């Protein structure tokens with residue numbers, strides 16, 4: 001059993017913490033796997049608790065937390081939102097209830113734990129299955145959710161240059177999957193004038209808010225299924241969590 005103290009012990013550093021939340025079976029784990037491996041995996045088991053992944057993007061260490069959508073894990077998901085600077089909020093485009101649940105359940109959870117100006121990216125999933133007959137959430141509604149969920153970025157007009165963080169994706173075809181993550185990294189991490197991640201030492205000096213990572217042997221294994229544990233980076237190497 002993981003205690004909060006164990007889970008917050010700083011061991012390693014990540015430059016950015018990203019969390020993904022949303023109802024069960026909307027495709028959160030599949031989206032992450034598609035991004036990390038470039039392949040669609042249809043054999044993933046339901047996430048129990050949460051799973052942790054570390055991604056290297058240029059000089060940066062990105063901590064990605066995949067949470068469980070089942071309602072009984074809501075408290076845990078809120079915990080894993082702590083210190084997140086970006087939250088992917090996922091819903092199934094063909095399932096209205098999963099979209100309504102972003103407003104009703106997941107946004108309040110996020111607001112309890114994440115950074116105050118946490119970047120929210122609305123992500124509609126399973127675009128490959130959508131036909132005009134099966135679509136239950138419009139493009140405009142997804143975009144409006146993203147706009148509403150980022151008041152400090154859009155509603156006060158400070159970042160008019162920023163694209164509204166909303167994508168419709170398919171983990172089967174890969175459509176827009178990379179774009180979700182690239183948007184997050186390019187919005188939140190320092191870039192050179194060409195828009196590439198800046199070289200490691202300069203980036204370290206310029207990155208103002210490095211996030212503490214915890215010990216993956218503690219928090220990272222919180223209630224995970226064995227399959228998810230197998231997917232974690234090996235302990236003592238690149239693994240960590242925040």
Ligand SMILES: Nc1nc2c(ncn2[C@@H]2O[C@H](COP(=O)(O)OP(=O)(O)OP(=O)(O)O)[C@@H](O)[C@H]2O)c(=O)[nH]1
Pocket residue numbers: 022023024025026027028029030031041042043044045046047048067068069070125126127128129169170171172
């Ligand atoms: N056709 C299609 N199926 C998908 C897509 N993404 C996920 N799925 C399927 O949807 C089901 C649920 O996917 P998961 O990734 O396990 O869902 P989850 O959101 O992680 O669910 P929890 O772990 O319970 O919170 C699986 O059968 C996936 O293969 C997609 O883009 N297209």
Ligand SMILES: [Mg+2]
Pocket residue numbers: 028029030045046047066067068069
């Ligand atoms: Mg999952």
